[in-house]
Amino acid sequence: MSYHVNEKGYYGNFGGAYIPEMLYPNVEELRSKYLKIIHEPDFKQEFELLLKDYVGRPSPLYLAHRLSERYGAKIFLKREDLNHTGAHKINNTIGQILLAQRLGKKRIIAETGAGQHGVATATVCALKGLECVVYMGEVDIERQAPNVARMKMMGATVIPATSGSKTLKDATNEAMRDWINNPVDTHYIIGSVVGPHPYPDMVARFQSIISEETRWQLKEKTGTESADYVLACVGGGSNAVGMFYHFLEDEQVKLIAVEAAGKGVHSGKSAATTALGREGVLHGSRSILMQTNDGQVVEPYSISAGLDYPGIGPQHAHLHTIKRAQYVNITDDEALKAGLLLAQLEGIIPAIESAHALAYLEKMKFKGETVVVCLSGRGDKDLATYMNYFGLG
Amino acid sequence: MNRLQTLFKEKKDPILSIYFTAGYPDLNSTLDIAEALEKAGADFLEIGFPYSDPVADGPVIQNSSQKALENGMTLNLLFEQLRDLRKRVSIPVLLMGYVNPVLQYGVENFCHAAAEAGIDGVIVPDLPMYEYEELYRNCFEQHQLSNIFLVTPQTVEDRIRKIDDLSNGFIYLLSSSATTGKNLAVSTDTESYFARIKAMKLKNPTMIGFGISDKESFNKAAQYTRGAIVGSAFMKLLGAPDYLSRIPKFIQSLKN
Ligand SMILES: Cc1ncc(COP(=O)(O)O)c(C=O)c1O
Numbered sequence: 001m002s003y004h005v006n007e008k009g010y011y012g013n014f015g016g017a018y019i020p021e022m023l024y025p026n027v028e029e030l031r032s033k034y035l036k037i038i039h040e041p042d043f044k045q046e047f048e049l050l051l052k053d054y055v056g057r058p059s060p061l062y063l064a065h066r067l068s069e070r071y072g073a074k075i076f077l078k079r080e081d082l083n084h085t086g087a088h089k090i091n092n093t094i095g096q097i098l099l100a101q102r103l104g105k106k107r108i109i110a111e112t113g114a115g116q117h118g119v120a121t122a123t124v125c126a127l128k129g130l131e132c133v134v135y136m137g138e139v140d141i142e143r144q145a146p147n148v149a150r151m152k153m154m155g156a157t158v159i160p161a162t163s164g165s166k167t168l169k170d171a172t173n174e175a176m177r178d179w180i181n182n183p184v185d186t187h188y189i190i191g192s193v194v195g196p197h198p199y200p201d202m203v204a205r206f207q208s209i210i211s212e213e214t215r216w217q218l219k220e221k222t223g224t225e226s227a228d229y230v231l232a233c234v235g236g237g238s239n240a241v242g243m244f245y246h247f248l249e250d251e252q253v254k255l256i257a258v259e260a261a262g263k264g265v266h267s268g269k270s271a272a273t274t275a276l277g278r279e280g281v282l283h284g285s286r287s288i289l290m291q292t293n294d295g296q297v298v299e300p301y302s303i304s305a306g307l308d309y310p311g312i313g314p315q316h317a318h319l320h321t322i323k324r325a326q327y328v329n330i331t332d333d334e335a336l337k338a339g340l341l342l343a344q345l346e347g348i349i350p351a352i353e354s355a356h357a358l359a360y361l362e363k364m365k366f367k368g369e370t371v372v373v374c375l376s377g378r379g380d381k382d383l384a385t386y387m388n389y390f391g392l393g
Numbered sequence: 394m395n396r397l398q399t400l401f402k403e404k405k406d407p408i409l410s411i412y413f414t415a416g417y418p419d420l421n422s423t424l425d426i427a428e429a430l431e432k433a434g435a436d437f438l439e440i441g442f443p444y445s446d447p448v449a450d451g452p453v454i455q456n457s458s459q460k461a462l463e464n465g466m467t468l469n470l471l472f473e474q475l476r477d478l479r480k481r482v483s484i485p486v487l488l489m490g491y492v493n494p495v496l497q498y499g500v501e502n503f504c505h506a507a508a509e510a511g512i513d514g515v516i517v518p519d520l521p522m523y524e525y526e527e528l529y530r531n532c533f534e535q536h537q538l539s540n541i542f543l544v545t546p547q548t549v550e551d552r553i554r555k556i557d558d559l560s561n562g563f564i565y566l567l568s569s570s571a572t573t574g575k576n577l578a579v580s581t582d583t584e585s586y587f588a589r590i591k592a593m594k595l596k597n598p599t600m601i602g603f604g605i606s607d608k609e610s611f612n613k614a615a616q617y618t619r620g621a622i623v624g625s626a627f628m629k630l631l632g633a634p635d636y637l638s639r640i641p642k643f644i645q646s647l648k649n
Contacts, residue, residue, distance in 0.1 A: 008523070018492055020449040020518040021543040022570045024552075163455060169446065176448040183547050183570035281493045281519070282446060294467040295497030296445040 009197025014314035017196035073366035087377030095206035100187035113168035114306035115147025117191030122156035192236025193313030196284030207242025228369035260302035351377030408620030416466025451574030514539035574625035577604030587617035
């Protein structure tokens, strides 16, 4: 059973490139060149150097003592929150900007939910002196204000998406429309393992550094590069794919992907895609999608802007279907509590997205197992939400 | 031969096609609008079935789609409305929309229902050529549904040839790579693109769409192809309360 994309762009039944002809030339250019470019020695050298000196990789694998004690397991946090710009998103934007440069593109567009991908894109555009336009849902602009300011300070133009639920899905629609209207010279840096082939595979490869490092770090710390459980949150699924990547073939490792249940899976205000969705096509790929019987996409909800998306990447749909990974969900309340707990036990304030992965520890039973949780981002952007929720300050 | 193929075979004058979204502005206006368009002189129709996330569309069709969905339009309901289509309308009619509603309806069911209603062709912009060939083509051809592919100024020649081979109605030339509703700005670039396609002597007829809004742009399109498709400009007219009575004048203003 293969866990990766085949030559037609599919993971089992999922994937493909469901795009209008207007996007075909750009996507086809990318498809025919991405593997060759990312394997060129000069690309690899520049990518690795930037990850080291600019992003600050390798990110630490931290044994969280008090958290471990509380749950009776050996819990390691993969500290993507310590990356430059504060999340895993920059691993992908560094890769894609180097690719865009080699394709001769002059203008970069992106969608963003929590703003972390928007910030990571604005950052690499500043680094390379390229024009940057970021689409962001009006609702997200409000709840992630610090990230909007950061993007603007780095010279990006932030355009509000005002259709639909005014969140990540709608920002993605607008970015795709921009790309249709700017068919030459523009590269679209998609921020997760979603979109038409080759995006899910390309983004997965750039994010796979997370598990590549984790394995040698585990070996250093525990004597074996394997673990019992690996957990990550899933919006589109890029930190999870990056965290799972080099564990996929290590079949004894249980992979747990945590989706956002919002106010509860059956509350009508949720973003728990695998629990609520069916096979469908959105944003260029066939995957699992929250939708009506008529095939209309259902507006998702999560307190976490980065998980507030009605789909998941096609590789996740595949891993879910073949049961290589387990898909679970966590409510707003559970996530916020887990965020507070980490702050108080370990002195680390996690992004609300990452807090969803942490919250699942509460539901597991341990007998001293080795567990890795991907701490995909830091919580600075979410302080207002935490303060409000807990009545702090 | 379906009605669409017959039209292209027999008609000598420029061909005018009109797009409108089913369920907009009123849930049950679909057949009234279709009938009024035929009476006013439209040569064929594209009836859009709405989708929540129409990425290839500009604001006008985004809004009409959203309104139609709010009104309660679904593919199921549309096929119910279309039961009387052939009692009231004799010109060719195509269905146009995104792939996900078709997938949920079921490809076989969709083809069957479309053929039953007297539909002649289908335009699904986000259905890839590969999936069409593998999973849709047989079903479409069995039910005499012409599948319409799009071509943009960036589509390379090999691919246009391939599209020509797979087509059996007409080829939909986009005036530029754009979402719907942008006015056609005829430049030397667009004219040389139209001329380039014309010189390819494709087997299938071509029509120009996206950005055709008035007599001038319609005539320009007809210089290079068999005619043009008007969408957003017509959808704007449907925003007026007395839209049905405005249709004849609108069609006359496009034709001569
Ligand atoms: C910190 C953090 N984690 C996770 C996500 C969700 O994205 P993905 O599922 O692609 O990792 C985001 C998205 O904005 C994020 O900012």
